[in-house]
Amino acid sequence: MFNKKVIVGITGASGAVYAVSLLRELSKRGFVIDGVCSRLGKEVLQFESGLSESDFPFVNWYESENMFAPIASGSNRSDAMIIVPCSMNTLSSVACGISNNLLQRAALVTLKERRKLVVVPRETPLSVIHIEAMLKLAQASATILPASPGFYKKPQNIQDLTDFITDRIISIITETDTPFTPENSLSQS
Ligand SMILES: Cc1cc2nc3c(=O)[nH]c(=O)nc-3n(C[C@H](O)[C@H](O)[C@H](O)COP(=O)(O)O)c2cc1C
Numbered sequence: 749m750f751n752k753k754v755i756v757g758i759t760g761a762s763g764a765v766y767a768v769s770l771l772r773e774l775s776k777r778g779f780v781i782d783g784v785c786s787r788l789g790k791e792v793l794q795f796e797s798g799l800s801e802s803d804f805p806f807v808n809w810y811e812s813e814n815m816f817a818p819i820a821s822g823s824n825r826s827d828a829m830i831i832v833p834c835s836m837n838t839l840s841s842v843a844c845g846i847s848n849n850l851l852q853r854a855a856l857v858t859l860k861e862r863r864k865l866v867v868v869p870r871e872t873p874l875s876v877i878h879i880e881a882m883l884k885l886a887q888a889s890a891t892i893l894p895a896s897p898g899f900y901k902k903p904q905n906i907q908d909l910t911d912f913i914t915d916r917i918i919s920i921i922t923e924t925d926t927p928f929t930p931e932n933s934l935s936q937s
Contacts, residue, residue: 753780754921755819755829755858756807757851760788761870763833763895764796769910770832770917775806777918782819782826783807784851786838812849819854828864828921829855832913833895836871836878843881843888865890866917891920 754774758767774781785793785801789812794800801809810817818824831838831851838852847853858865867890871878882892897903897912919925 752778753782753826755782755784755826755854757829757831757838757854758783758785758789758793759831759833759835759838759851760786760792761833761835762792762796763868763870764793764799765906765910766868766895766913767793767832768797768799769907769914770830771804771807773914773918781807783809784812784817784819784854785809786812786849786851788835789851810850812851814850815853817850820850820857822857822861826858826863828866829858830866830868830917830921831855832868832917833870834867836869836881839867839869839885840877840881843884859888859890862889864921866893866920867891868893868895868913868917870895893917893920
C-alpha cells in the first residue's frame with residue numbers, strides 16, 4: 749500500500765524546473781513531502797527559477813548538512829525518494845556508497861531499505877564514468893529516468909515538457925500508468 753510519503757532531493761544540476769513541477773504536482777495530489785537541497789541545488793534553483801525552499805512551504809525541508817534529520821535514518825518511514833534534477837556529482841557519489849551530505853545519505857538509505865529511488869540525471873554528453881555510475885545505481889534497483897521528455901505529445905511550452913517528466917516520475921512511484929492517449933495529450937489540455 750502506498751502511503752504517499754516521499755523525499756525529494758534537489759541537486760546542482762541544471763533543470764530546476766523539473767523539481768518545481770514535481771513538488772507542485774506532489775502537493776496537489778496530497779503527498780507528504782520531505783525535501784533536501786544540496787548547497788549547489790539551492791544555488792541553481794535560485795539561479796534558474798528565482799525560487800527558494802521558502803516558496804514551497806508545504807515541504808518539510810532539511811538542511812543538507814543536517815545528518816541528524818529523520819530522513820538520514822532507515823527507521824524513518826518513507827515510500828520513495830526522487831532526486832530531481834540529479835547532478836553527476838551526486839549520482840556518482842551515491843553509486844559509490846558515499847554520503848557526504850544529507851541528500852546522498854537519504855538516497856543510500858532509500859536503497860538499503862529497498863524503497864523506490866528515482867534518479868533524474870541531467871548532463872550531456874555523458875562519459876563512461878557517468879554511464880557506469882548509472883549502471884551501478886540501476887543494478888542497485890534505482891530507476892534512472894533521464895530529464896529527456898518525449899515529443900510525441902506535441903508539447904507547446906516548457907510546462908508541457910516538465911509535465912511529461914513529472915507524470916513519468918509519479919507513475920513510477922505510485923505504480924500507476926499514465927498512458928498516452930489523444931484525451932490526455934498535453935497539447936489538448
Ligand atoms: C548553473 C549550473 C548548472 C549546472 N548544471 C549541471 C548539470 O546539468 N549537470 C551536472 O551534473 N552538473 C551541473 N552543474 C555542476 C554541479 O552544480 C556541480 O557538479 C556540483 O558540485 C553538484 O553538487 P551537488 O551534487 O552536491 O548538487 C551545474 C552548475 C551550475 C552552477
